[in-house]
Amino acid sequence: MIEKIIHLITNASLDKDDRVIVSALKLLKNDCNLEGLEGDYFAQLVSMIPLVKEQSTKALLIETIVESPEFVSDDTILDEYVKLISVGATNVQEAARCLGAFTASGSTNNQIFLQLVNKLNNEFAVEILVSMGRSNWGEIPHYLETFAQEVQKAQRIRYRSGIIAAFLLIVHPLCSEYAHVSSLSFGYPFTEAAVNDWAWVTPKNTENIVQRKIVTSKEAEVLVKLGGLLRNNMDLNSNEIAKLYTEFFEDKNPFDVIYTLPK
Incomplete structure (x- = not known):
């Protein structure tokens, strides 16, 4: 073939x-x-x-x-590829996949980071770096520390929004009903997949995301409550499940909650 x-x-x-x-x-x-x-x-x-x-x-x-x-990692090819990214010759998903392959073949995360920062506009560089899903970019020059913090913040927002999107898919009946035809993405094709993948069942499960300031300790408690109900096979249409929506968002705009990181 x-x-x-x-x-x-x-x-x-x-x-x-x-x-x-x-x-x-x-x-x-x-x-x-x-x-x-x-x-x-x-x-x-x-x-x-x-x-x-x-x-x-x-x-x-x-x-x-x-x-x-x-x-095998080749600096000339990497340089050529990043230049192509900078002129829009590929999309974010393919760029992240390809740059991941570069690191698998010997390029360092730090090398990728510096290439993107130096050749792309900041917004595009952040989007690709976040999509790559790496947490350690090596030694960052002092003049790029602010940008590195921006990347870290964007990574936390991505993680937080993913958790809350799955939460919405499970606890909000309209999200569950129309997720398969909605233009909004909840990270899962259907509710059952989100339920099966729900990782927040005990306080121990949420320690890391609280410490990293992805969610607040109060929000983590709600996530764990949902995990307990799911573990006990609670009906998704029950009042207990529905109440968690109000408990999590209170009277706030859901989008304000999703995109506001804990301090």
């Missing part, structure tokens, strides 16, 4: 048929076992990097190459 795709990409490259190259790369990256992307097949793709002119195609090419087990 890989041999046929590489052959297709090579011919399309000679014909300058970018559409075929993109389709073949997507097939290779998303539907093939890239353990087989090695030897001459791998070398052929790497040799194409300077030949591909279309920026989004080049980004996709690099994203495919770095997922090969034969790829």
Whole structure:
């Protein structure tokens, strides 16, 4: 399969048929076992990097190459890829996935952090760094400490909003009823998945998120109450479950609560 795709990409490259190259790369990256992307097949793709002119195609090419087990961290390719990110040649999800593959092949988190900070605007860099899900970026230069704090805050907001979104999906009947058709994302495709994945059952479970100031101790108590009810197979339509919504949000705007971190 890989041999046929590489052959297709090579011919399309000679014909300058970018559409075929993109389709073949997507097939290779998303539907093939890239353990087989090695030897001459791998070398052929790497040799194409300077030949591909279309920026989004080049980004996709690099994203495919770095997922090969034969790829070893390469500063030149990393630099090229981050430049492509900076001009919008790929999206946040693919960039985070690709940069994660770079770290798996030898690049350091610190190297990735500095590359993104120096080549992207702050908002875009924060979005990618948060999507990567890393907590340790190595030694940060003094002049970037404020930015690093911004990343940490964004990571906490992401974690907090995910917890509360799952909470809403479980305790609010309308969220549960319409989650599958809503444009809002609750982190789970349906309520049962959120229930099965609910991790906050005892105070011990919530210690870390309280210490990291993801939730307040009072909010953590409500999360644990929900965990206890779920563990006892409480009907999701019961008054006990419904009361937790009011207890958690009180009379505040839910969005204000979601996006306000504990002090």
